[in-house]
Amino acid sequence: MNQSGSISGFPCEQQMPYRQLLDEGQVELLQRNSNVVNYNKKDIIFRQNTRTSHIMLMVSGMVKIFKEGRNERTVLLRLATPGEYIGMMSVMGDQIHQYSATAIENADICFIDINAYRNVLMENGKFSLQLTNLISQDGLFIFNRLMSQTHKQLPGRIADVLLYFAEQIYKQPHFDFPLTRRELAELAGTTKESFIRTLTEFKNDKIIYLDGSRVEIISMDIVKTLSELG
Amino acid sequence: MNQSGSISGFPCEQQMPYRQLLDEGQVELLQRNSNVVNYNKKDIIFRQNTRTSHIMLMVSGMVKIFKEGRNERTVLLRLATPGEYIGMMSVMGDQIHQYSATAIENADICFIDINAYRNVLMENGKFSLQLTNLISQDGLFIFNRLMSQTHKQLPGRIADVLLYFAEQIYKQPHFDFPLTRRELAELAGTTKESFIRTLTEFKNDKIIYLDGSRVEIISMDIVKTLSELG
DNA sequence: TTATTAGGATGATTTATATCATCTCTCTTT
DNA sequence: AAAGAGAGATGATATAAATCATCCTAATAA
The missing domain is CATH 2.60.120.10 (Jelly Rolls)
Structure with a gap:
């Protein structure tokens, strides 16, 4: 056991x-x-x-x-x-x-x-x-x-993961991911590589601050929009 | 109303x-x-x-x-x-x-x-x-x-739709689709075109008999295998 | 009656994203 | 200390399936 x-x-x-x-x-x-x-x-x-x-x-x-x-x-x-x-x-x-x-x-x-x-x-x-x-x-x-995973494309799904932590789990826009990139990818319904890539794009676009597992959502508006656009 | x-x-x-x-x-x-x-x-x-x-x-x-x-x-x-x-x-x-x-x-x-x-x-x-x-x-x-829709690829999803009608709805391997191709595609989590294509392949491969909305599952084994393989 | 729309079917093209490959860095493990 | 394993990152390539386009037929509307 x-x-x-x-x-x-x-x-x-x-x-x-x-x-x-x-x-x-x-x-x-x-x-x-x-x-x-x-x-x-x-x-x-x-x-x-x-x-x-x-x-x-x-x-x-x-x-x-x-x-x-x-x-x-x-x-x-x-x-x-x-x-x-x-x-x-x-x-x-x-x-x-x-x-x-x-x-x-x-x-x-x-x-x-x-x-x-x-x-x-x-x-x-x-x-x-x-x-x-x-x-x-x-x-x-x-x-x-699951609807998110099925019927949104990557940026929307990654945005959903960010919102999940910010709104449901930690209830604040900055937090540490408690999961590995692989697990986060599983939460978003994608692969580790694609997850990392998209997250990096969010970082480059200054939507989020990112350092290792540390995340801060800089523009909550954009994240929400991405989630809604799917 | x-x-x-x-x-x-x-x-x-x-x-x-x-x-x-x-x-x-x-x-x-x-x-x-x-x-x-x-x-x-x-x-x-x-x-x-x-x-x-x-x-x-x-x-x-x-x-x-x-x-x-x-x-x-x-x-x-x-x-x-x-x-x-x-x-x-x-x-x-x-x-x-x-x-x-x-x-x-x-x-x-x-x-x-x-x-x-x-x-x-x-x-x-x-x-x-x-x-x-x-x-x-x-x-x-x-x-x-929804898991089927998210994490199986087309043949598996189409097989799931066939099984849904055969096992859950009509409880027999031959039936008439009560839905249009577009709706069936929505049930499979895909587009009308992709649904039709895959269904036609099933027909060509003699897995099903198909005529309009009339369907008969010829090889239930293959359909189940496709569903399981995803 | 003709015009219009909706369903069904196929082929050609595009695209999002998975897959494959490689590299670094940090932990374990021995 | 060396070796291996796992995590993170990024580029190149492959591919499944969406999108676009066209055609046919049947149903519905003008």
């Missing part, structure tokens, strides 16, 4: 979305049936095509969710940060993971027993409805990311 | 997934808060970026769900047939339709009041859980279709 996986009794209560909709008994039930697992950078959390076993909730760190294709092609779907469920759609869908997840930095993940969780869903309609909401939003999000 | 939309009191009960999980009162509540609308071929059912208003359940006919891009590019996501919800992910997600739907043949669609439906979800955990399941499967499905 490629996971450093040390189990701790640490509660994951504070990261659970809509925890306030749960009553004491429900919190306690989930508490009794969950535990936090620590992963080191590069550890595999789950592989696609394996059976789902638990509800997984990010407590700390960052994880990449990706689909592995037959011919080496892998597609990076999204990054998951604390407070987000991972693999939820597969758990609720067909019980087989449709994608893989690995830690891109040390991460703590809360594992919750599926049956306990389902019981809570069944007896708490409001909580359940909110979960439906979360899953739907997650679906729409991945869906938009 | 571009809809022939005549309202009838016809019940949509028999098409509702997991209707057996509902009790009499719940069925009656949904019944009182729903009505069937008839659409003619080519009628628009809803447009993307509009607010969601009702839960919509297909009663008869066929509908195409698609995303309209800025530069004329539209992507056909899936077809919906009786017993399927349409726009559910948007209703449950962010209340704004993320895609459009039009009837590709005369269709009856059951419109259910969102609040009535949500009330049922909240008081019936089993039903609610099944809905979560449906939405997840829907998400995974669209997700796989």
Whole structure:
């Protein structure tokens, strides 16, 4: 098993979305049936095509969710940060993971027993409805990311990656890429070389400042325009 | 309003997934808060970026769900047939339709009041859980279709379209395309010309029989192989 | 009835981007 | 310390598929 996986009794209560909709008994039930697992950078959390076993909730760190294709092609779907469920759609869908997840930095993940969780869903309609909401939003999000990869050309896709980090992940226009160029390319749906080339063009055109993994978006307007033009 | 939309009191009960999980009162509540609308071929059912208003359940006919891009590019996501919800992910997600739907043949669609439906979800955990399941499967499905469009090359994508009709829609290896070549191309994530060319190659290679919109898959094995090779 | 538009089909040309090749630099690993 | 591996970068080349152009036919409108 490629996971450093040390189990701790640490509660994951504070990261659970809509925890306030749960009553004491429900919190306690989930508490009794969950535990936090620590992963080191590069550890595999789950592989696609394996059976789902638990509800997984990010407590700390960052994880990449990706689909592995037959011919080496892998597609990076999204990054998951604390407070987000991972693999939820597969758990609720067909019980087989449709994608893989690995830690891109040390991460703590809360594992919750599926049956306990389902019981809570069944007896708490409001909580359940909110979960439906979360899953739907997650679906729409991945869906938009894939649309970007499918139907925009390179500059638009690279712009989307920049916006993804600036708006969704770090919520500021300057940040360090937490991924290699290869992984960034997988996130943009292209190759490492093409990604580098286009990013360099952005740099030369003074749209961004770039030094290694350090990025600063100089002209957010242009990036957004590129994203919209596709 | 571009809809022939005549309202009838016809019940949509028999098409509702997991209707057996509902009790009499719940069925009656949904019944009182729903009505069937008839659409003619080519009628628009809803447009993307509009607010969601009702839960919509297909009663008869066929509908195409698609995303309209800025530069004329539209992507056909899936077809919906009786017993399927349409726009559910948007209703449950962010209340704004993320895609459009039009009837590709005369269709009856059951419109259910969102609040009535949500009330049922909240008081019936089993039903609610099944809905979560449906939405997840829907998400995974669209997700796989888009993966096909993004990361397979033409023959693989055309093969996927053939398999979609043969396995999902008609459940037999011979059928009539219910769409124009342009729409089929949108379903495959390509252009009309490229779609026609590749389909003609399939015909010349005796993988399929083809005459106008009539298709018969001669070698299902080859089609599946093409799909898998990508 | 003729004119116009939309669908289908093919060939020629262009183009975006993947692929291949090479080089440097920095880490590991031994 | 040497050697190997992985990341980043850039130029040259190949290629899949889009675009453009044309033609035919059938449906629809004037």
